[in-house]
Amino acid sequence: MEMNKDKKLNRREFLKVLGGGAVVTAAALCGCGRRESDTAASALGPVPTEGMTMRTNPTTGDRVSLLGYGCMRWPTLPEHAGGARAGEIDQEAVNELVDYAIAHGVNYFDTSPAYCRGRSEQATGVALKRHPRKSYFIATKLSNFAPSTWSREASLAMYRNSFDELQTDYIDYLLLHGVGMGNGMRDFEARYIDNGVLDFLLQEREAGRIRNLGFSYHGDVAVFDHLLSQHDKYRWDFVQIQLNYMDWRHAKEINKRNTDAEYLYGELAKRDIPAIIMEPLLGGRLSKVPDHVAATLKEQRPEASVASWAFRFAGSLPGVLTVLSGMTCMEHLQDNLRTFAPLEALTDADREFLERTAQTMLRYPTIPCNDCKYCMPCPYGLDIPGILLHYNKCVNEGDVPASAQDAGYRRARRAFLVGYGRAVEPERQADHCIGCNRCVHHCPQNIDIPRQMRRIDRFVEKLKRETL
Structure with missing residues (x-):
């Protein structure tokens, strides 16, 4: 065969x-x-x-x-494959x-x-x-x-x-x-x-x-x-x-x-x-x-x-x-x-x-996203699983600092922001969520997705402005 x-x-x-x-x-x-x-x-x-x-x-x-x-x-197929495929x-x-x-x-x-x-x-x-x-x-x-x-x-x-x-x-x-x-x-x-x-x-x-x-x-x-x-x-x-x-x-x-x-x-x-x-x-x-x-x-x-x-x-x-x-x-x-x-x-x-x-x-509280993608497609273009999975990855790797006084803050800040830009296209990031709640009903883990989008967006803005 x-x-x-x-x-x-x-x-x-x-x-x-x-x-x-x-x-x-x-x-x-x-x-x-x-x-x-x-x-x-x-x-x-x-x-x-x-x-x-x-x-x-x-x-x-x-x-x-x-x-x-x-x-x-x-x-x-990779996005760079070109064409409709x-x-x-x-x-x-x-x-x-x-x-x-x-x-x-x-x-x-x-x-x-x-x-x-x-x-x-x-x-x-x-x-x-x-x-x-x-x-x-x-x-x-x-x-x-x-x-x-x-x-x-x-x-x-x-x-x-x-x-x-x-x-x-x-x-x-x-x-x-x-x-x-x-x-x-x-x-x-x-x-x-x-x-x-x-x-x-x-x-x-x-x-x-x-x-x-x-x-x-x-x-x-x-x-x-x-x-x-x-x-x-x-x-x-x-x-x-x-x-x-x-x-x-x-x-x-x-x-x-x-x-x-x-x-x-x-x-x-x-x-x-x-x-x-x-x-x-x-x-x-x-x-x-x-x-x-x-x-x-x-x-x-x-x-x-x-x-x-x-x-x-x-x-x-x-x-x-x-x-x-x-x-x-x-x-x-x-x-x-x-x-x-x-x-x-x-x-x-x-x-x-x-x-x-x-x-x-249990001491590392990640968001319970299983990447099932039932929440997709988002009507406003967000990459919801991509955002949540990047956040979880950074939690697991120690790249979610609690404040600017944390040891390794500079390294963690850069890792989170650079990784976020690579993992999720800017127009699909958390700041574009309008809280329509259409995704919530479809999530088998019952995640309050709009609330998590707001929380992650606030965290990203604090990292960018260095006001954490």
């Missing part, structure tokens, strides 16, 4: 080129930038070509890879990532009509269609967030379009997307109950066009509890939750509307409902921890990446079916293969160590 028509590599040659060695190549393939501290936090050693840890779905008997591919952050998904890069993942045992691919500004399903479908249908599982979602999609007609049109985009006649794992977001039960009922859409999806499962039916949860725990109380009626085949070593016991300290993952996982385990894990890295924050935290993690396991600790935490729980990772670059995929092929489960001492690490991390 050819992996790349231009290079004409067969499977064995493809694995030979990309399968061995330490961190290779492919940051360039996806345009992944690296900092010096990123290199220090990466893993060492060869990429395993076999040995992927598998879990069994108790409902269908599916043998699912413990590492699942999250298709929210597919690589895009700049900024679009790089299909060739997606194909190579999917080929490499499947060749190394990954068989679960999670997408949505909302991902990559509506383009993820199509790109995922193109890449997967080149492989035998029985060799992978497709997970997608009914992402009817906007009130304009709450009617039965609009919701079913979205559902049916997923089959076309993914080029398939059945969905292995179909999710009600983001239940608990917005106005909690009121929105859930408008999206799925009042219009009869959930009844329709149950019929689709009976007909075999949906093999497993579940939901992904964000926000209002009353919705989560209600849906589990209806398990005898709906027979949820799986549930997707946010879980990592920070959210396990400290979710409310990070974001007051979130629920501790220990509770969510425990409620699923009581009912033998498999858990799918999203945000194991907390939007990337657990792979880009403050330098002294990274040093502590590396001291414990010098050969392992910082991110591997978070993935091992999620994967060590026996009720977890798969752990999703949005792997934009080949180096991310290769690093995760080192972790999951096979998984080395955490010890009790490891868990205690990670709890101490979580408590340390």
